[in-house]
Amino acid sequence: MQSTANFERFIPESVTQAAYSSFQQGKALFGLAHNNLGRRLTQFFAPDWEKMGKPLPEEEIQALKQSGEQLRQTDWQDAQDGVYPHSLLFDNAWDEFFLYYPAVWLDLPLNWQKIRDKKHQQFSAEIDQEGFPSYYLQNFHHQTDGYLSDWSASLYDLQVELLFSGNADPMRRRILKPLKKGLSAFRELSPKQIRVLDVACGTGRTLKMMRTTLPKVSLFGADLSPAYLRKAHQLLSKIPGEFPQLVQANAEELPYQDNYFHGLTSVFLFHELPPQARQNVIEESFRVTQPGGIFIICDSIQLIDSPQFQTLIDNFPKTYHEPYYKHYTTDNLGERLEKAGFENVEIEHHLFSKYWIAHKPV
Numbered sequence: 422m423q424s425t426a427n428f429e430r431f432i433p434e435s436v437t438q439a440a441y442s443s444f445q446q447g448k449a450l451f452g453l454a455h456n457n458l459g460r461r462l463t464q465f466f467a468p469d470w471e472k473m474g475k476p477l478p479e480e481e482i483q484a485l486k487q488s489g490e491q492l493r494q495t496d497w498q499d500a501q502d503g504v505y506p507h508s509l510l511f512d513n514a515w516d517e518f519f520l521y522y523p524a525v526w527l528d529l530p531l532n533w534q535k536i537r538d539k540k541h542q543q544f545s546a547e548i549d550q551e552g553f554p555s556y557y558l559q560n561f562h563h564q565t566d567g568y569l570s571d572w573s574a575s576l577y578d579l580q581v582e583l584l585f586s587g588n589a590d591p592m593r594r595r596i597l598k599p600l601k602k603g604l605s606a607f608r609e610l611s612p613k614q615i616r617v618l619d620v621a622c623g624t625g626r627t628l629k630m631m632r633t634t635l636p637k638v639s640l641f642g643a644d645l646s647p648a649y650l651r652k653a654h655q656l657l658s659k660i661p662g663e664f665p666q667l668v669q670a671n672a673e674e675l676p677y678q679d680n681y682f683h684g685l686t687s688v689f690l691f692h693e694l695p696p697q698a699r700q701n702v703i704e705e706s707f708r709v710t711q712p713g714g715i716f717i718i719c720d721s722i723q724l725i726d727s728p729q730f731q732t733l734i735d736n737f738p739k740t741y742h743e744p745y746y747k748h749y750t751t752d753n754l755g756e757r758l759e760k761a762g763f764e765n766v767e768i769e770h771h772l773f774s775k776y777w778i779a780h781k782p783v
């Protein structure tokens with residue numbers, strides 16, 4: 422029941438729960454309406470797009486609704502159990518929403534162009550592409566300039582939240598409970614001595630949640646995109662307390678010494694990596710994890726254990742340009758983690774996401 426937000430001391434629990442439920446349902450409805458309108462316009466202006474995906478069967482829609490409800494319940498329960506403050510449940514960048522929502526629509530015609538031309542490796546002339554791995558130079562999910570412009574970084578959080586109908590942050594939050602539990606293995610250390618790295622931290626949403634949940638722990642973030650790191654810097658610099666250390670780096674070659682971190686996380690990275698890069702990132706993560714430390718991956722559900730979402734999984738890479746996703750959906754990351762040396766790999770599922778919680782032997 423403990424929490425840090427002041428308002429929780431004055432507002433009855435039932436009111437907070439009802440507010441949370443309405444907030445999430447409102448986001449889900451808004452996301453659905455937005456996606457429906459976007460889909461109709463795309464079908465009209467880029468007719469090829471329509472042929473790429475199949476409509477979801479009724480049972481898949483029902484299964485999704487049920488999973489969404491379960492996710493909301495788990496999210497609420499973790500706040501109730503004191504994993505994180507209730508205030509995190511309501512954390513929404515309203516200023517960004519009002520600033521960038523019109524831009525999301527303005528960006529859409531650029532997506533239609535890419536779909537019509539079947540060109541998915543397009544970057545503005547001023548973007549320096551040198552030094553990035555070739556697999557990275559893609560307009561993943563039709564992102565204008567891929568991950569390499571400030572425009573892309575500004576729209577990304579909102580686009581992901583809309584894509585997942587308001588469930589992106591609740592899915593990210595599911596790493597917090599296993600992370601806290603994993604870090605408890607180092608309870609003899611002071612919180613400041615504990616180091617946690619978010620691999621492919623993007624715009625810093627997960628680091629922000631960690632800062633709220635683990636206020637004293639030393640946080641680090643690594644990502645290949647300078648633009649996304651600039652955006653992360655903006656977001657994280659608003660939070661009081663120690664600033665997370667951000668570094669531009671390829672997760673296949675992390676610039677840290679062996680055994681440096683007590684915990685590592687990675688959210689929504691692996692489906693955007695080709696198979697060998699997935700293995701390299703896992704091995705690199707193992708190298709920089711302390712014996713006894715924990716590595717948590719959150720990424721898309723996979724066909725191998727979520728066959729009830731087959732249409733959704735089949736549609737996603739066809740309609741959103743995700744060149745490595747099909748292979749990812751049948752890739753056994755558990756085996757990859759064990760091959761690298763991790764053990765006791767636990768698996769969880771929450772709505773569109775799957776979680777691997779891996780431990781480095783002591």
Ligand SMILES: C[S@@+](CC[C@H](N)C(=O)[O-])C[C@H]1O[C@@H](n2cnc3c(N)ncnc32)[C@H](O)[C@@H]1O
Pocket residue numbers: 557568581593620621622623624625626627643644645646649670671672673687688689690693
């Ligand atoms: C789908 S985004 C996820 C971002 C963030 N973790 C989140 O929760 O929204 C994928 C991120 O992975 C980064 N990325 C992709 N390949 C990478 C690599 N090899 N090394 C480091 N970062 C990489 C991209 O720059 C991008 O920020």
